[in-house]
Amino acid sequence: MLTQIGPSTPTQSAQVIARRAKVIQTFKDELIRRLNLPYLPEDLHEDVSLLGSGLGLDSLDALEIVLCIESCFRIKIPDENISVLRSINTVVDYVLEHQDGKGTTP
Amino acid sequence: MRASLLRPHLAQAGASFRPRHGVEVVAHFTDRASEYAAIRNAVGLTDFSFLRTFAIPEAQAIDALDVLLAGNVPKIRFGRVLHTFLADPHGHVVADCFVANNDQEFLFTCESILSDDSLNSLLDPSGSGILGQDLTPDIAVFSLDGYKAWEIVKKVFGPDVLGLPYLSIENYSFAGQPVRLIRAGKTSEFGYLLFAPKSAAAELFETLRTEVTAREGRLCGVEVHDDLRLDGRFFNIHAEGSQVRDPLPLGLQWMVDFDKPDFLGAAAIRERRAAGLQSKIIGLAAPQGAESIVLGTELFHEGRAAGKVVAQGFSPVLSQSLALGLLPIDIAYSGLEFRRSQPDGPALRSISMPPIMPRSLSVKLDEM
Numbered sequence: 001m002l003t004q005i006g007p008s009t010p011t012q013s014a015q016v017i018a019r020r021a022k023v024i025q026t027f028k029d030e031l032i033r034r035l036n037l038p039y040l041p042e043d044l045h046e047d048v049s050l051l052g053s054g055l056g057l058d059s060l061d062a063l064e065i066v067l068c069i070e071s072c073f074r075i076k077i078p079d080e081n082i083s084v085l086r087s088i089n090t091v092v093d094y095v096l097e098h099q100d101g102k103g104t105t106p
Numbered sequence: 107m108r109a110s111l112l113r114p115h116l117a118q119a120g121a122s123f124r125p126r127h128g129v130e131v132v133a134h135f136t137d138r139a140s141e142y143a144a145i146r147n148a149v150g151l152t153d154f155s156f157l158r159t160f161a162i163p164e165a166q167a168i169d170a171l172d173v174l175l176a177g178n179v180p181k182i183r184f185g186r187v188l189h190t191f192l193a194d195p196h197g198h199v200v201a202d203c204f205v206a207n208n209d210q211e212f213l214f215t216c217e218s219i220l221s222d223d224s225l226n227s228l229l230d231p232s233g234s235g236i237l238g239q240d241l242t243p244d245i246a247v248f249s250l251d252g253y254k255a256w257e258i259v260k261k262v263f264g265p266d267v268l269g270l271p272y273l274s275i276e277n278y279s280f281a282g283q284p285v286r287l288i289r290a291g292k293t294s295e296f297g298y299l300l301f302a303p304k305s306a307a308a309e310l311f312e313t314l315r316t317e318v319t320a321r322e323g324r325l326c327g328v329e330v331h332d333d334l335r336l337d338g339r340f341f342n343i344h345a346e347g348s349q350v351r352d353p354l355p356l357g358l359q360w361m362v363d364f365d366k367p368d369f370l371g372a373a374a375i376r377e378r379r380a381a382g383l384q385s386k387i388i389g390l391a392a393p394q395g396a397e398s399i400v401l402g403t404e405l406f407h408e409g410r411a412a413g414k415v416v417a418q419g420f421s422p423v424l425s426q427s428l429a430l431g432l433l434p435i436d437i438a439y440s441g442l443e444f445r446r447s448q449p450d451g452p453a454l455r456s457i458s459m460p461p462i463m464p465r466s467l468s469v470k471l472d473e474m
Contacts, residue, residue: 007443010408016441038365042383045357046440047339047459052272053189053292055360083467087339089440089458 023073023092030068031088035061046089054087069095108222110155111304112246112311119315119325121153126328126344128221129156134327141330142422145293146465149252149323151314152331154299157247158201158216158225162238167212170236171205174229174370176353178363182207187273187288190361191343191353192216194228197374198351199358201225202343204299206275206288211238213275213286213301215247219348228370246307248300248314251326251334253465255296258317263287267298280313281306293331294338294464336428337421339389339459345417346387346430349401354378355386355432387416388438389459392427396452399429405454406445407437415446423462431456 007013028041035057037044048054051062065085066077075098077084084094109123109130110116117123121132132153134141144150162170172179177190184207192201201218214237218225222242230236250258259267263278263285270276270289278285283306291297302310315325335342341358350356353375362375392399403415413433421428431444433456440458445451 007441013408013437013442017437017439020439020441038363039359043359043364043379045359045386047389048357048360049339049460053340056189056273083463086460087458090460093440093458 020092020096023095024088026072027068027088027091027095030072031065034064034068044088046092047087049087050085050091065091073098108156108242110153110246111243112153112155112307115308115311116153116325121325122327126156127219128223131156132327133329135325138330138333138420139422141324141326142333144322144324144326145252145295145330145334146423147253148321149250149254149258149318150326150330151311151318151323152249152251152326152328154247154249154328155242155245156217156328157242158218158222159241159245159247159301160214160237160239161241162212162214164207164210164212166236166238167214171212171214172366173368175203175205176358176362176369176372176375177205178366179205179212181363182212184209185274185276187275187290189273189290191358192218192228193353193369193371193375195371195374197353197371197378199343199347199353199356200228202341202347204273204288204290206286208275208277208286213288215299217343219343241301244304246302246304246311248302248311249291249297249331250300250314250318251291251293251297252295252323253469254321254323255291255298256469257321258314259287259298261317262313281309285310292338292340292342293334294340294460294462295466296469333419333421336417336419336430337423337460337462338464342417345419349416350387350432352378354383357386383435385413385432385434386438387430387432388440389457389461390415390429390431390444390454391424391457391461392429392452392454394425396427398427399446399454403446404448405431405433406449406451407433407442409449412437412444421462428457428461429454 073095124133175190177188182188187206191199201216204215206213275288286301288299399418405413415429416432417430440456442456444454
């Protein structure tokens with residue numbers, strides 16, 4: 001439910017951006033490397049769909065993405081949570097929630 | 107103005123029409139919320155005959171299309187569909203396109219913000235007929251979308267249709283006439299585009315309509331697709347596409363093969379890419395119950411003007427007004443607060459897209 005509003009002070013915003021940007025950069029770099037994608041990190045919009053439409057990755061690629069997340073962030077993605085692979089941003093949300101200790105323990 | 111060849115049938119069924127870029131489209135049949143619910147929970151049937159559709163002999167299609175489109179046409183495997191765009195010489199997006207490798211022909215569709223004449227000038231400036239047969243006046247195109255859409259195509263065309271992966275094409279027969287089918291929805295639910303010749307169009311429409319109604323689905327207009335594309339985060343040429351035009355801030359790099367030698371608008375796009383991305387679009391949500399977000403509204407972040415709203419809609423699933431904002435790259439992140447219209451205006455939050463979890467994700471067609 002998207003009812004909460006985000007940080008409102010410059011310091012809080014800067015912290016949110018810095019933390020998020022770091023996870024995004026790590027994930028994009030590893031994604032491009034593992035899947036040999038013909039793009040620069042800045043070419044990958046964070047909302048682009050990873051599977052099906054968008055990058056059009058298949059089920060084997062999905063497995064590689066799961067391994068990528070496990071390797072980069074030491075977070076496991078159980079089968080029932082595979083929907084977090086909808087976009088880079090949904091993956092990043094999942095990683096940040098786990099780093100905050102809010103995520104579901106696999 | 108061009109109209110669907112099924113206009114009399116659509117009108118009789120209660121369609122409300124409106125012009126869009128020189129083409130008459132079905133705006134809606136009932137209210138937007140009902141049509142949205144039909145597609146998310148059951149199935150919706152929408153007339154997509156506004157698409158420009160060409161059938162190009164294989165021998166000329168690859169060269170003809172590859173110099174026009176941003177994607178790599180020669181790499182399209184048999185039976186598969188490429189989703190890409192057409193840009194003008196300034197590198198501005200003018201059409202959202204599918205190219206299908208369909209045996210002896212390539213089927214090419216354009217959902218464009220240009221009039222038919224302007225699009226013709228861009229696609230075939232010398233009028234040489236390089237794009238083969240323009241099927242547009244002689245076919246009806248239906249979009250069958252929804253959680254239960256697969257049940258209908260299975261019943262009408264047989265169980266093999268369930269084996270089609272996303273972005274693939276197959277040829278079927280209906281009432282003795284050829285019907286091309288592309289699996290390529292833009293709603294997050296199951297989606298199929300059906301291309302029927304004039305001789306079978308009315309009968310196919312009535313058959314699909316009967317099956318849709320039997321599943322508590324509805325006839326739908328194009329307006330509800332704006333909401334579905336927004337909360338499913340599919341590119342919408344008629345919304346953010348027509349407002350922003352530059353494929354890079356729109357995040358359409360995945361539709362581009364930057365390694366191919368040339369395509370329409372390539373030089374301008376490459377130049378902007380080399381200069382670095384300055385802004386991009388990002389999802390925004392208003393708190394539940396808040397006033398709807400308005401297209402063009404100025405956005406503020408920490409007291410300074412930051413960007414503007416380039417697409418907006420309402421997600422009944424989330425009960426929230428959603429939008430896309432064009433923002434400078436340094437603050438184009440989800441999880442931040444923005445204000446609308448003025449520095450202390452109503453608050454919005456930037457969000458990760460897509461914010462919804464479509465029901466169709468829970469269905470495994472290969473196990474049906």
